[in-house]
Amino acid sequence: MSNPCRRHFQRVTAATAAAALAGPSQSMEGATAYELQLAQMAQDRLRLKNIQGTEAKIALKKTLLPEYGPYVEGVLSAGNGAQDEVLVTVMIWRIDCADFDGALEIVPYALKHKLAMPDRFERTLGCVIAEEVATAAINALKQSRIFPLQTLLTVAELTANEDMPDQARAKLHLAMGKIYSGLVSDDKPAETDHDNLETAKLHLMRAIELHTNCGGKKDLDRVERFLKKHAAQQQAAD
Template sequence: MNLTPAQRNQLRKRAAIEAAAASPAISMEGATTYELQLGQLAQDRLRLKNIQGTESKVELKKQLLPAYLPYVQGVLAAGNGAQDEVLTTMMTWHIDIADYTGAIEIAAYVLKHKLVMPDRFARTTGCFIAEEVATAALNANKLGHSFSLETLVSVEQLTATEDMPDQARAKLHLALGKQYAGLPVDDKPAETDFDNFYTAKQHLTRAIELHANCGGKKDLERVDRYLKKYAAQQNAS
């Protein structure tokens, strides 16, 4: 569904008006723009269901997402927190296509208003966003690829008070620990390097406390060796 700039602007305005009028105690069900988006989503889900390959599904979602963006922008700008399956689904799609900035923007609204995930998801919103982003970061780490530390920090802050299994939170701390420990280090340990490794130690220690078999023990040992090296350098100077 290709929209002109004028159509996108009108869709965003209508979504904002309807979202502002909807009570937080109910859902967006019955609102004209929401129902149209929900109908489009049903069609797009059928298209996705007929595709078996994960990479192909991701590519299709990249093509489909822009059509929902004006609606999402309108709801985020003016919504009162009415239950919204289109919005929560778009949050998951943003994660699927690795647009974590877009996912976090929606997640902040979803968590603030305590929206529930679509029925097919067993996890709560906080658990979902924390675990999915952490998993993506850990997978990138294994492959030697970069991942945004800012994204992980934002997710940690966003989900700090959310209820989730210890293993899920441990995964997020593990990802943060590995990310801080993987930041570039000067040939001679510097104070900024120490700060990063000290922060890495805090996250790795917490990950192990929450889940002993999280896989962070070797990383913690390496971080401890570095911190001892830094301490020895400071004592010698």
């Protein structure tokens, strides 16, 4: 079969198999489309295991992920929530590769149906999503790279009711606080920055409340200094 035909076949067979199984009490195990993808993933994980460097692992994952695209599309289009290690692993790999939009295509389905993490993970699904995305954001900011605020806001909304350690949720608030704070110039905060500063303060305070040593105290000090400047500017203007 040509490549487009093969991808269509994979998508349709995955959708058919996923539609036939309902709820987290059932598994995709035994479904031909799933077993084929699971076997492929076992081979791919072995290749990844033989690589030591993180950057090299990510580079390989980027080349591997497109092969799972049709399967993921099929499951998301017709799935009824059966346990699916392939789907969850693809979601994690997409986060690892900074394909956050791709990961967020899977996250709502995975959370809605309470899919379990593969046995090799100790954290729950909601915790992994929140913590890994927050960590990616904080690392990007440390390297002076832009991270999409909307990604964090979406993850925060989707995981708001998920059970996780306070430290994990603190990291998510810390990342959002840092980004909102970073929207304000160090030179001279403008009046239009006030809302960003107030929002940053709320997130940073919440992060510190959840985890005292989260690393947000310097950010909070900066935000509070800028808010005082705003108050002084406003008084002078009045």
